[in-house]
Amino acid sequence: MVAAKVEGYQRIASEEEEEIAILKVGNPDMEGWDAAMARGCFVVDQVEGLAGALERLTSVAFSVVTRTAAAANQALVTVRDDLSVELSSEAVWRAATNGRWGKKEACRRDGRAVISRLGATLGSGSLFAPEGWGGLEIPRYSSNSVPQVRARLNGDFGSAMAGVPLAPSEFESLDDFVRTGCERARAKTIGVEGLVGGASGAPLRVSDHSSCEASEGARCFDITGTRISSLEQAERIARDRRAAKGYPFDGGWDDAAAPDLWFVPSGLHFVWPTVAPGHETLTVIGDDPSILAEVTTLSMQPAVFRIRGFLDAKEAKETVDRNRPRIKPSEVGLVGRAGDKTRTSSNAWDTSSPGARALINRAFRLLKVDPDRKLEDGLQVLHYENEQWYKPHVDYFTAKNGGAAADESAFSNANPTERNGTNRFATVFLYLSDAPSGGETVFPLSTTHLEYDGGRLTAENTVNTPGFIRNEDAEWVCDESSRALRVKPRVAEAVLFYSQRGDGSLDAYSLHGSCPIHEGEKWAANLWVWNRPRDAIDKIKSAAKAQFSVVFHNDHPDAAISLHWDDASTFTKMGDIQPGAHLSMNTFPGHAFVATPVDDPKLTLGRWTMRHGKTQIRISTYSPSKTERRPASPPKVFQ
Numbered sequence: 164m165v166a167a168k169v170e171g172y173q174r175i176a177s178e179e180e181e182e183i184a185i186l187k188v189g190n191p192d193m194e195g196w197d198a199a200m201a202r203g204c205f206v207v208d209q210v211e212g213l214a215g216a217l218e219r220l221t222s223v224a225f226s227v228v229t230r231t232a233a234a235a236n237q238a239l240v241t242v243r244d245d246l247s248v249e250l251s252s253e254a255v256w257r258a259a260t261n262g263r264w265g266k267k268e269a270c271r272r273d274g275r276a277v278i279s280r281l282g283a284t285l286g287s288g289s290l291f292a293p294e295g296w297g298g299l300e301i302p303r304y305s306s307n308s309v310p311q312v313r314a315r316l317n318g319d320f321g322s323a324m325a326g327v328p329l330a331p332s333e334f335e336s337l338d339d340f341v342r343t344g345c346e347r348a349r350a351k352t353i354g355v356e357g358l359v360g361g362a363s364g365a366p367l368r369v370s371d372h373s374s375c376e377a378s379e380g381a382r383c384f385d386i387t388g389t390r391i392s393s394l395e396q397a398e399r400i401a402r403d404r405r406a407a408k409g410y411p412f413d414g415g416w417d418d419a420a421a422p423d424l425w426f427v428p429s430g431l432h433f434v435w436p437t438v439a440p441g442h443e444t445l446t447v448i449g450d451d452p453s454i455l456a457e458v459t460t461l462s463m464q465p466a467v468f469r470i471r472g473f474l475d476a477k478e479a480k481e482t483v484d485r486n487r488p489r490i491k492p493s494e495v496g497l498v499g500r501a502g503d504k505t506r507t508s509s510n511a512w513d514t515s516s517p518g519a520r521a522l523i524n525r526a527f528r529l530l531k532v533d534p535d536r537k538l539e540d541g542l543q544v545l546h547y548e549n550e551q552w553y554k555p556h557v558d559y560f561t562a563k564n565g566g567a568a569a570d571e572s573a574f575s576n577a578n579p580t581e582r583n584g585t586n587r588f589a590t591v592f593l594y595l596s597d598a599p600s601g602g603e604t605v606f607p608l609s610t611t612h613l614e615y616d617g618g619r620l621t622a623e624n625t626v627n628t629p630g631f632i633r634n635e636d637a638e639w640v641c642d643e644s645s646r647a648l649r650v651k652p653r654v655a656e657a658v659l660f661y662s663q664r665g666d667g668s669l670d671a672y673s674l675h676g677s678c679p680i681h682e683g684e685k686w687a688a689n690l691w692v693w694n695r696p697r698d699a700i701d702k703i704k705s706a707a708k709a710q711f712s713v714v715f716h717n718d719h720p721d722a723a724i725s726l727h728w729d730d731a732s733t734f735t736k737m738g739d740i741q742p743g744a745h746l747s748m749n750t751f752p753g754h755a756f757v758a759t760p761v762d763d764p765k766l767t768l769g770r771w772t773m774r775h776g777k778t779q780i781r782i783s784t785y786s787p788s789k790t791e792r793r794p795a796s797p798p799k800v801f802q
């Protein structure tokens with residue numbers, strides 16, 4: 164239902180020769196509505212732009228309803244004596260998104276949800292004013308000033324307010340521009356609640372290792388993910404307001420439209436700005452600049468995007484064919500627990516085939532992260548059939564989701580906001596087949612997607628237990644009558660979602676899983692990218708896998724012996740073993756142990772190199788062949 168009707172449309176030229184359409188809206192079905200006529204001003208540069216403006220105007224109607232009941236916000240809304248209301252386009256966006264103004268469910272981050280709500284509100288004849296409106300500080304951009312961009316901080320997804328005006332022409336160098344933009348955007352954004360996509364999102368923070376110095380790696384991007392490489396480029400973007408077409412403020416930012424630039428402090432990776440659900444961007448993902456992928460926002464929190472044009476059907480088929488013979492039941496977690504009921508599908512790793520390498524490199528291009536083999540896990544191809552599923556989980560590692568069998572120290576640096584912290588950063592998830600029924604990728608914690616209508620999806624505290632969800636909630640979000648965000652597999656499409664936010668913090672909202680496949684099969688693939696080299700975790704992972712236990716028995720009738728671990732540079736005594744006694748310990752393949760008399764550690768009675776399967780070692784008799792005196796260690800040579 165469209166609750167508002169456009170009553171008039173007029174084209175005028177503004178002082179700056181921009182075409183402005185003035186549209187009047189009203190709702191004829193509602194008593195008293197005539198009086199509450201709204202006038203919204205939009206820059207409409209093409210007729211098709213008008214369609215978007217009209218759509219937004221239906222939200223204006225909503226805004227009018229709420230705003231006439233609430234105090235007017237002078238900066239954005241003027242309520243006239245005759246009760247007509249003038250709204251800036253930003254007010255419309257605010258009304259549609261309700262980013263920071265209202266806490267009520269009636270207002271969602273997208274126009275459509277608001278419109279359907281509006282229907283409901285009008286239907287019941289009640290007016291509704293969200294709490295907490297007004298009192299906003301609104302940056303003003305003067306139409307007379309030099310061209311400006313709006314500096315926003317990486318990961319500030321939801322806010323329309325935290326940006327700061329910045330004129331590229333006022334800077335001497337790109338480095339200065341980047342430093343200033345980054346610092347100001349930080350000052351405006353850090354610690355402020357509700358900027359990352361939802362009122363409940365934790366504020367962004369300064370990561371331990373990040374700085375705004377361009378020389379250390381701080382940089383900025385425009386809304387299409389293009390890295391800004393010169394002041395001229397930034398200036399051009401500032402001049403060309405229409406470069407930001409599609410952005411909710413394309414209708415003007417007060418007097419002057421200001422396109423966004425996104426500032427990424429050093430040590431952090433660019434995260435795609437979500438802008439609004441349904442927002443589309445085209446971006447280059449390969450060497451050929453004319454080949455573009457389409458990035459469409461599906462959810463603000465977590466940040467989820469649909470990617471079209473990432474691969475083609477032929478590549479999808481080749482990837483399936485290449486991996487079909489290699490597929491085996493999936494493991495879960497860092498060390499792997501085969502047979503885990505939370506994941507019943509099968510998978511295969513495809514890390515070095517040319518086909519896999521091409522896809523992996525493209526994922527880096529999509530993410531705007533420099534390709535680095537240490538930042539990726541390889542392509543993991545998945546196969547589901549016969550009701551197989553993957554219960555919702557997070558892709559990043561926590562001490563609880565895979566560390567149980569591994570050394571706890573594996574996670575001492577799994578916090579990417581800390582120096583050297585590394586974890587999974589983003590998932591590019593490829594659909595290699597359609598799924599006839601079921602098999603959707605579900606994001607149970609999103610309430611910021613277009614289909615969402617305010618209903619309950621999961622227990623309230625689910626986001627506080629990263630990676631964990633009640634079974635009944637997991638079932639409910641896959642139920643078609645729930646309004647959870649479910650992405651239907653379509654061959655050669657992909658989704659991108661982030662496990663980390665723009666400040667490197669792990670995002671518990673990224674909870675996701677695969678709904679059971681009811682019919683046919685589903686082929687898909689994970690491409691995981693880490694924020695920093697993953698070797699440290701790799702080492703612990705392979706070590707944890709390789710670990711086994713060994714028992715040394717002293718079968719010698721009367722002599723106690725000492726057992727030492729010889730790791731080539733140090734000789735560490737593990738313990739004494741009395742006659743007839745034994746010593747057991749955990750070890751790894753390749754470790755070497757040496758037995759000596761207790762009173763003569765230089766005399767080797769036996770030496771053993773560990774390998775799997777060799778778990779019982781008997782030290783029986785003094786063996787002359789094995790007895791030797793170890794030479795003093797050779798002097799170390801440093802080069």
Ligand SMILES: O=C(O)CCC(=O)C(=O)O
Nearest residue numbers: 553603604676677687689
């Ligand atoms: O199959 C899907 O849709 C999701 C799979 C997934 O989340 C994973 O493999 O980590």
Ligand SMILES: [Fe+2]
Nearest residue numbers: 556557558675
């Ligand atoms: Fe996953």
